[in-house]
Amino acid sequence: MNLFISPDALATNPTKAVLGFRRQLVYHLHIWALIAVAPLIVIQWHQHHILLSGMLALFCLNAVLVIAFLRFKGSYFLHGWLFPLLAAICATYSTYINGYAGLYWAYPASIALFFLLPLRQAIVFSVIFIGAMALVSSMKFAVADFWRICFSLGLSCLFAMTFAWLVGKLQRELTRLATTDPLTGCLNRSQMADVMNHHITLRERYERVSSLVLIDLDYFKSINDQWGHLAGDRVLKDMALRLRARLRDSDQLFRIGGEEFMLVLPETRQKDADRLAHQLLDTISARPFLDDLRVTASASVAEVEPGDSWSSWLNRADQALYEAKAAGRDQVINVPRQPAMAKTPEFP
Numbered sequence: 630m631n632l633f634i635s636p637d638a639l640a641t642n643p644t645k646a647v648l649g650f651r652r653q654l655v656y657h658l659h660i661w662a663l664i665a666v667a668p669l670i671v672i673q674w675h676q677h678h679i680l681l682s683g684m685l686a687l688f689c690l691n692a693v694l695v696i697a698f699l700r701f702k703g704s705y706f707l708h709g710w711l712f713p714l715l716a717a718i719c720a721t722y723s724t725y726i727n728g729y730a731g732l733y734w735a736y737p738a739s740i741a742l743f744f745l746l747p748l749r750q751a752i753v754f755s756v757i758f759i760g761a762m763a764l765v766s767s768m769k770f771a772v773a774d775f776w777r778i779c780f781s782l783g784l785s786c787l788f789a790m791t792f793a794w795l796v797g798k799l800q801r802e803l804t805r806l807a808t809t810d811p812l813t814g815c816l817n818r819s820q821m822a823d824v825m826n827h828h829i830t831l832r833e834r835y836e837r838v839s840s841l842v843l844i845d846l847d848y849f850k851s852i853n854d855q856w857g858h859l860a861g862d863r864v865l866k867d868m869a870l871r872l873r874a875r876l877r878d879s880d881q882l883f884r885i886g887g888e889e890f891m892l893v894l895p896e897t898r899q900k901d902a903d904r905l906a907h908q909l910l911d912t913i914s915a916r917p918f919l920d921d922l923r924v925t926a927s928a929s930v931a932e933v934e935p936g937d938s939w940s941s942w943l944n945r946a947d948q949a950l951y952e953a954k955a956a957g958r959d960q961v962i963n964v965p966r967q968p969a970m971a972k973t974p975e976f977p
């Protein structure tokens with residue numbers, strides 16, 4: 630078995646990739662900490678530091694459980710909280726009984742806090758940890774060393790905090806870039822299957838109904854041909870703004886192709902989605918784009934049905950959109966609802 634490949638190695642979308650990054654960090658940190666700390670259990674036992682040896686054993690047991698949970702269940706054992714808590718307590722207590730030999734462990738412990746905890750919790754935790762270390766250092770070491778320890782430990786935390794903060798910012802920015810379309814700011818296809826599957830699950834489990842609306846600009850190619858691609862881009866941007874202005878916060882707007890947009894409308898039945906689709910086509914055709922460019926769009930509406938997969942749901946909507954185009958464009962076509970399952974007659 631390869632210990633160094635975590636279950637998240639193959640993430641299927643950007644959000645999962647970020648979650649996978651955090652899991653791998655936690656996973657690897659626990660492995661290295663386990664390897665480093667396990668021999669100390671025996672060393673401290675031999676030095677008759679039974680309490681410290683016991684706490685280190687607890688630390689290693691927690692590391693084994695975290696690794697096993699991540700590896701086999703894909704979840705965090707006790708949310709990964711015990712590592713920072715036990716590491717800080719062990720380092721403080723070891724400094725108290727072992728002096729400098731214990732102090733050295735405070736540095737990796739203070740850095741690990743920022744890799745394992747959310748940033749705010751790590752800051753609070755590190756302030757408490759530095760306070761406890763300062764107290765122990767004031768009892769064990771000369772004044773000059775006390776100040777050296779406080780400043781060097783504080784600086785380690787500051788470096789780790791800056792790094793963790795920047796990595797968090799980078800993760801958020803990369804997720805945004807990977808999940809949205811740069812031209813219109815709409816969600817892109819990377820999230821589509823996950824979002825639709827979520828609504829299918831809500832339908833299957835709680836009978837909560839969502840609908841899908843596809844909107845495709847009519848004769849968009851001729852806009853590009855006549856006015857140029859930059860003008861086409863401005864039409865697409867304006868189109869996304871108009872759609873967003875009419876939608877609720879809970880609705881999700883995707884750009885799934887060149888001039889094709891998809892709306893996922895939670896808690897919305899087909900007839901309400903149909904009304905919204907008509908309103909959206911009106912907002913597109915009512916006002917000219919650019920200076921005086923009249924544009925129309927075609928749309929289709931499909932409510933999620935029992936037994937749907939995301940692709941069958943999308944295919945039905947796609948087929949209806951094709952019909953709207955074939956029927957002359959500038960109109961909404963609804964996917965016919967499946968008849969409700971007839972109840973099986975009960976025999977006396």
Ligand SMILES: Nc1nc2c(ncn2[C@@H]2O[C@H](COP(=O)(O)OP(=O)(O)OP(=O)(O)O)[C@@H](O)[C@H]2O)c(=O)[nH]1
Pocket residue numbers: 812845846847848849850851853857858859860861862865886887888954958
């Ligand atoms: N400006 C611009 N054009 C794009 C973009 N993505 C795709 N397109 C163009 O969109 C056009 C789509 O053409 P078609 O698929 O024939 O669709 P259409 O002309 O709208 O015709 P119907 O949909 O049948 O009404 C093509 O010319 C693509 O080059 C984009 O990001 N910006």
